[in-house]
Every structure is written in C-alpha cells, then in structure tokens.
Amino acid sequence: MQKGFTLWFTGLSGAGKTTLAHMVEAELRRRGCKVEVLDGDVIRTNLSKGLGFSKEDRDTNIRRIGFVCHLLSRNGVVAIAAAISPYRAVRDEVRAQIGDFVEVYVRCPLEVAAARDVKGLYAKAMAGEIPAFTGVSDPYEEPLNPEILVDTSVQTKEESFKVIMLRLEELGYVPKAEAEVYSEDEEEEVKRRLEELGYL
Secondary structure (H helix, E strand, O other): OOEEEEEEEEOOOOOOOOHHHHHHHHHHHHHHOEEEEEEEEHHOOOOOOOOOOOOHHHHHHHHHHHHHHHHHHHOOEEEEEEEEOHHHHHHHHHHHOOOEEEEEEEEEEEHHHHOOHHHOOHHHHHHOOOOOEEEOOOOOOOOOOEEEEEOOOOHHHHHHHHHHHHHHOOOOOOOOOOOOOOHHHHHHHHHHHHOOOOOO
C-alpha cells in the first residue's frame, strides 16, 4: 500500500517551485502513486480567498495548505505543496503536524528570480508599488536543514528534478523507477554492436 507523505516546495517567487512540483507529480503518477498538487497561487484564489499578505494572513494561508496536506497524507496520498511559505516557524509547525514531511528548498538568488519574472512583480515591488513582497520588502527565511536542496540558478529543471526523485527514493517514500526493458530486437542490436567492438 502506498505511504502518504507531504512534499513541500518552498522558495522565492519565480524560483521554479510549481514547475518542479508538476514534473514530480507526473513522474509519481507514472509510478502508480496517488498525487495531489496544492499550488500557492491556486489555493489563494480558492481556499484562502480574502486573505492579504500580512504575516498573520500568510501564516494562515500556510496552515490551511498544511491542513489539507495532512488530510491527504494520512489517507495514502502524496500531497505536493508549492508555496513561497517565507516564514520558518510556520513551516516547522506544519512539519510537526504532518510528520511525514519532506521539505524541498528551491534556492534561487533574488536577481535571477527577478530576471525571470514575466509578470514584472519584482520590478513593481522594487519600485515600491507592491508592499510586503517576499525577498524585496518582506523577509524570506531560508530552511536550515531541508531534506532536499536544489538551486535552479545553476541547475536545469531536469537536473533539479533528478535530485528530488533520487532523494525521495533514498528516503523510501517512492518506489524506484523500473529498469528499462529492451525488446528482443533491441537486445540483438546491442549484442551485435558489442561483438563489433570486440566485447563479446
């Protein structure tokens, strides 16, 4: 039976959390896991509609995501959360509530995240048009001991994805990928090439 757990992506806006979350989701589904993704932006328009961006409202939003992840995880689902979740204390609170919790810190320097920003939110925040913007006018508290660390300023998304999947396998949360199976024709071709090279 599948063991439920929560995979929690945290990092600055534009770091690549949602992209990686959906890559992991697709791979876990391929391996036969039940998966749900809770994206921070989507949650804000549904579950957390009406909340602002004060510290209290941000913490409430994260607690709500954490509560849903807890329900899913204890029912054998892999809950994947992708939310900035800037404050360490509330992330630790959610970790304690869920238990089977894997924190993925998607590290990306502010200048790189800002350069990627197609919505221009960082530019507006730096111009003072958006108050309390994480990383600019509001703090982002980096995880101290995340189970998984990827750096999307130096890794491709495929490299980051591979780091995440290998670590989840090491931790025993997901089944290992099945080995590639070759058809008889492909096996014959491999043998032929090895013979040509003098290995057989």
